[in-house]
Amino acid sequence: MTNKDLLKVVQEHGSPVYVYDADIITRQYKRLTDAFKKVKQLRLNYAVKALNNISILQHLHSLGSGIDTVSVQEVKLGMLAGFTPDRIIFTPNGVSLEEIEQVAAMGVQINIDNLSILEQFGTKHPDVPVCIRINPHVMAGGNANISVGHIDSKFGISIHQLPHVLRIVENTGMNINGIHMHTGSDILDIDVFIYATEILFETAKKFDNLSFIDFGSGFKVPYKEGDIETNIEEMGEKLSKRFTAFQKEYGKPLTLAFEPGKFLVSESGKFLVNVNVVKQTTSTVFAQVDSGFNHLIRPMLYNSQHEIHNISNPNGKERFYSVVGYICETDTFATNRRISEIVEGDILAFSNAGAYCFTMASNYNSRYRPAEVLWKDGKAHLIRKRETFDDLIANQIPLEALNV
Numbered sequence: 001m002t003n004k005d006l007l008k009v010v011q012e013h014g015s016p017v018y019v020y021d022a023d024i025i026t027r028q029y030k031r032l033t034d035a036f037k038k039v040k041q042l043r044l045n046y047a048v049k050a051l052n053n054i055s056i057l058q059h060l061h062s063l064g065s066g067i068d069t070v071s072v073q074e075v076k077l078g079m080l081a082g083f084t085p086d087r088i089i090f091t092p093n094g095v096s097l098e099e100i101e102q103v104a105a106m107g108v109q110i111n112i113d114n115l116s117i118l119e120q121f122g123t124k125h126p127d128v129p130v131c132i133r134i135n136p137h138v139m140a141g142g143n144a145n146i147s148v149g150h151i152d153s154k155f156g157i158s159i160h161q162l163p164h165v166l167r168i169v170e171n172t173g174m175n176i177n178g179i180h181m182h183t184g185s186d187i188l189d190i191d192v193f194i195y196a197t198e199i200l201f202e203t204a205k206k207f208d209n210l211s212f213i214d215f216g217s218g219f220k221v222p223y224k225e226g227d228i229e230t231n232i233e234e235m236g237e238k239l240s241k242r243f244t245a246f247q248k249e250y251g252k253p254l255t256l257a258f259e260p261g262k263f264l265v266s267e268s269g270k271f272l273v274n275v276n277v278v279k280q281t282t283s284t285v286f287a288q289v290d291s292g293f294n295h296l297i298r299p300m301l302y303n304s305q306h307e308i309h310n311i312s313n314p315n316g317k318e319r320f321y322s323v324v325g326y327i328c329e330t331d332t333f334a335t336n337r338r339i340s341e342i343v344e345g346d347i348l349a350f351s352n353a354g355a356y357c358f359t360m361a362s363n364y365n366s367r368y369r370p371a372e373v374l375w376k377d378g379k380a381h382l383i384r385k386r387e388t389f390d391d392l393i394a395n396q397i398p399l400e401a402l403n404v
């Protein structure tokens, strides 16, 4: 997608708008499958929560991906996109027993991450195969950013509770067919990650009936200059070798599974906004755009730094800007950012806008959520209409309807 292509998308579909490049999703999918090509049975389950547009799901389906889901609604969305239950894994946290039962009844692989539900589910449905989510508690160098399933995490069953897990499994006669970990942190140090996988392998040996081991995700992609990216190729090399050796120890063929979200879709996305106002104050120059944390919350929520380019004037003189939104709230996208000179009416493009951007958007300030466009085969395709006023009021009930 060139700047010209992106400007045309804004002309055609308005702003703000999310645009996703299908080729980049394909490239990332291939990079992962190539890195693990020595593993006989590899399963990639795309994490739907990163970007849940049905056309994106269908594109990933066409590449051979499965999906990882965290709610029954994501399961239904996946099925609507064409995924059969055997291509779906359900990895929720803190959901009700009823929701887990509902998803299991649909024939989807479930993953349980606490002892209470494990015992209740196992007692009621001993024949349904269940994967368990382990928290390996590996900490690297005291840096919370590279900690793997740290001790305070609400996710997973602590590795120290394994004796209790085994007791539940024995007492209920339930069938454990998978072991899982997802740390939620970025993998920066591959050796630390491999260390965590050793804990998972040790755990796996306690169960005779496994068909897969799921290493979750945590693949890091670069957001800003100087960011480290997970070295997928090196990781593929090391883990594939170790995994193949472990299968021999285990004595049965196993599937190696991952559930990447960010890695597959982050870099495919651009978020395009229009500059409404350039405001000089005593301390800075604000570029105020027709969006806010209602549409892109990651900078405010996680302090993420999305690169911002002025695609209307890509080669202008660079100046320092604070890029902020138009909602009535402090909604800062970036401060002291060098951007090619901005005038009102310019279009700015945020990079890495594929993962956890649109899916976290809201209607705060009664604004519409943006349109979404898929760039595929050299053309722009609208894949989600911008909301309208009718969408805002669809579920609201005015007083006169209450007869009170």
Ligand SMILES: *Cc1c(COP(=O)(O)O)cnc(C)c1O
Pocket: 047, 049, 050, 068, 070, 091, 182, 184, 216, 217, 218, 219, 259, 260, 261, 262, 263, 355
């Ligand atoms: C969110 C999530 C993922 C995806 O994580 P990324 O960092 O986007 O790759 C994978 N597995 C589970 C269980 C998740 O909740």
